Amino acid sequence: MNDPTVPPDGGPAMLDEAPGARASGTRLGLSNYLGLAGALAAMVALFSALSSHFLTYETFSTIANQIPDLVVMSVGMTFVLIIAGIDLSVGSVLALAASVVSVASLKWGWGPVPSALIGMAAAALTGMVTRGVTVGWRIPSFIVSLGVLEAARGLAYQLTHSRTSYIGDAFDFLSNPIAVGISPAFVIAVVVMIAAQLVLTRTVFGRHLVGIGTNEEAVRLAGVDPRPYKVAVFALMGALSGLAALFQVSRLEAADPNAGVGLELQVIAAVVIGGTSLMGGRGSVISTFFGVLIISVLAAGLAQIGANEPTKRIITGAVIVVAVVLDTYRSRRRRA
Template sequence: MTPAPSAADARKPAFLTGEAGTYLGLIAVLVLMVLLFSSMSQYFFSMDTLVTIANDIPAVAVMAVGMTFVLIIAGIDLSVGSVMALAAAVAAHAMLNLNASAPVASLMALAAGLVCGLITGSVSVIWRLPTFIVSLGMLEAVRGLAYVVTDSRTQYVGDGIAWLSAPFVGAVSVSFFAAIALTVVAQWVLTRSVFGRHVVGIGTNEEAMRLAGIDPRPIRLTVFALMGLLAAVAGLMQAARLEAADPNAGSGIELQVIASVVIGGTSLMGGRGSVLATFLGVLITAVLEAGLAQLGVSDPSKRIITGLVIVAAVIIDTLRQRRADARH
């Protein structure tokens, strides 16, 4: 449930409170970052840079949609990078060794991601284990399976699924617009559907949901299954762009995904989040990375800066949560 506005909020213009205020704040940060990097590099504010960013973010954006739902139910999934690599590996194996068509291979890849999500969700739900521990174990197990499927080598698939990375409008890929469409649909599901209300309710107060006669277990399982499926979609997008399946793909990408979701304002404590705000968080992360790269910042320094941004986002979320609790 959305908390009642405080007296201080009541004195603010409507567009500065609630979700609208969050969106405006994120857009302001994004614009300021673009202006900053444009002033420091004459090449940043260009069509080439914007197209590169647009074509770089679909895989992260798609996984961030699923991670938004996972964090809202107060869970976490660290295995998404490994699942992404496994899905691409399964598609490549199907096309290269089983002579499967691209659509069949893609379905097999999606099924692999779905199974991984179901395993993570089932283990955490049935044995009531922390999702952090379960997904950490899945991270290693699924990565190892990706190595087995690819024989620890990059598998080149050619242009079998290259249509996903093909230009759709100008030089911007099909994947980018698919990620936007998914974001819009997921936002509608989260805010307008019964399932979305149940997801928020579980993250806010799971015991209250039980007392209301709603079993949280199938909803939790569905959320993790969705996460696995979307990680597989991201794997296909990356394989289409690289025309290859790399067993090392997605290593560490789970941190980028979680960072984007947290920067977008989704609470690590559960019960609050927005898919549209998450997409803005993805854009902020991508602009930060592209800007630092154009300025010639070394990879270790980029990691330090990104890490500090994540910590700052978590601190802001914690302070916001404490202020909300104080109002009650």
């Protein structure tokens, strides 16, 4: 009889790692990191040759201070995709969290900390609702998150009366540059990324997430209930969307109910470019960070060379398609 703790496709053990699994995973991870770093370096070299203003400290500090919201949301989406789920509602959840923060600050007179906490709590609750419906009724998360996308956006409009709410400088401390021109938001995003990578690679919780995405039935047969893990991952996705909302509120000094429209596509694109499998069971938060950098450097470079909006969309879409094709190719090689 096959050991139920080992997935039939050769994936990692659910309760303990198979001999040599850690070493093999390290080699694959290093290869992926080198490939992403090479692609990023080539992109920087290309835009530096095309624009004399690209290779400057101002360009890279601007990119660093604009990506914290995308970084933390991509961290959450990495966990979601690893368990073979998907969440299309993250942009609307961000807008909802920002709207809750504006109500708490402007109407209830709360300070920055309690306003931030209730905004993140509302976002986390939205994530729990998404996964609760998915688990309870066994509906694909793709469909449920589409419904939550609309509902969360509608709530954001209701709370703000469909108008931008100007909060002022209450959250400026997150976006005001500190040492070497880097904002606290970027530092927080990097800390979140490192913590998430450690959870994914060094804890039983992270190993179970990989197992759920690889072979959920094997995890269940090993005596682990996947449902709490799935709910926890979607709650984390919601909370990180709430944190991203704080970063945006800090940068804009306002809560915009239209914020985050289409942001879910950027988040998923960054995660897939980083090498996380759309089929579940494989992913790295560090690789996702490289994916965020590639997306952001591409956008900044195209803007500096004067590319128009249609051209930007065509090139970005082509990069995403190539990343998906490579992911499919890698998956087929792993099964071969």
